[in-house]
Amino acid sequence: MQPQLISPVNRVPEVTVDFWLIKLMAVTMGETAADFLAVNLGLGLTATTGLMSAVLVGVMALQLSAKRYVPWLYWLAVVMISVVGTLITDNLVDTFGVSLVTTTTVFTIALAVTFAVWFAMERTLSIHAIFNDRREAFYWLAILLTFALGTAVGDLISEYFGLGYNATGILFALIIASLALGYFTLGLDPILGFWLAYILTRPLGASFGDLMSQPPEYGGMGLGTTITSAAFLTVILAIVGLMTLRRGRTA
Numbered sequence: 001m002q003p004q005l006i007s008p009v010n011r012v013p014e015v016t017v018d019f020w021l022i023k024l025m026a027v028t029m030g031e032t033a034a035d036f037l038a039v040n041l042g043l044g045l046t047a048t049t050g051l052m053s054a055v056l057v058g059v060m061a062l063q064l065s066a067k068r069y070v071p072w073l074y075w076l077a078v079v080m081i082s083v084v085g086t087l088i089t090d091n092l093v094d095t096f097g098v099s100l101v102t103t104t105t106v107f108t109i110a111l112a113v114t115f116a117v118w119f120a121m122e123r124t125l126s127i128h129a130i131f132n133d134r135r136e137a138f139y140w141l142a143i144l145l146t147f148a149l150g151t152a153v154g155d156l157i158s159e160y161f162g163l164g165y166n167a168t169g170i171l172f173a174l175i176i177a178s179l180a181l182g183y184f185t186l187g188l189d190p191i192l193g194f195w196l197a198y199i200l201t202r203p204l205g206a207s208f209g210d211l212m213s214q215p216p217e218y219g220g221m222g223l224g225t226t227i228t229s230a231a232f233l234t235v236i237l238a239i240v241g242l243m244t245l246r247r248g249r250t251a
Contacts, residue, residue: 008131009068012139013243015127015194020201022075022239027205029232030082030147032213034090036225037083045095049087056080064136071243075236078143085147086206093155100156107149114142115195125191146195150202158207165220169207172200 013019038048056077063077089107092098118138119125130136158168179197182188213228214220 010128011067011069011130011136012127013069013071013074018239018243020197022236022243023078023198024201024205025232025236025239026075026079026082027147027150027202028209029079029229029236030086031151031206031209032225032229032232033079034083034086035213036229038087038090040225045087045091049084049091052080052084052087056084060140063140064133071240075240077140079236081140081144082147082202085144085202086151088148089151089155093152100152100160103152104149104156107145107152111142111145111149111199114138114145118142125195127191127194142195143198146199147202150199151206153199154203154206157203158210165207165211165214169204169211172204172207176200176204 034048034052037043037052038045043051059073059077059080063073066073089103092103093100115125118135122135122138127139130139154168154172157163157171158165163171176197179188179193179200183190183193209228209232210220212221212223213225215222
């Protein structure tokens with residue numbers, strides 16, 4: 001009798017419409033929540049970064065110990081990384097005076113090095129094969145760097161080059177649409193397409209988050225970070241709830 005082979009369990013979700021929707025909500029909330037904690041609550045960038053980094057360490061310890069995909073835990077980790085990634089870039093720019101050009105360049109190089117080492121050690125960058133601890137560690141490091149890079153790129157376009165929130169959001173939406181077109185019709189490499197889209201949804205979400213939360217004199221709608229963060233958190237919770245329900249029924 002042949003022994004039964006057990007397929008390894010992928011620790012991250014499949015890339016679906018739900019995935020991109022909740023990812024967009026998470027990055028938008030990351031932008032507004034970071035502003036809410038640092039500015040509205042008066043914690044300041046340094047204290048907020050330290051506090052959120054400590055929370056992230058705890059969440060990541062739970063995520064890495066799960067050894068499987070758990071919707072609420074995975075997306076909690078994404079939201080926390082979104083907040084911390086935003087704060088890292090904001091700290092470098094606002095606290096330490098590092099230019100947006102420099103932060104964009106440094107995070108681009110750091111992400112490229114991460115991918116190069118990841119591929120050299122695992123021979124794949126596919127998110128459909130996150131089966132062991134080392135691949136998952138590389139995956140989450142890449143995610144953190146995409147959020148930091150996305151924040152820097154978004155601020156570079158909207159603030160440094162002065163395009164504003166509306167134009168920046170539309171620009172990145174068009175770029176992402178072109179990536180989708182390339183994937184579905186022109187044979188764009190799925191791994192390259194995924195990671196490019198993952199980076200660019202960060203400035204897209206941040207632009208719309210700023211558009212909703214910032215006051216009218218800065219080109220926003222004036223809803224404030226509290227209402228904006230709460231609205232996107234509600235959507236995230238609803239989608240994660242549906243994912244968990246569907247996953248339970250499938251199991």
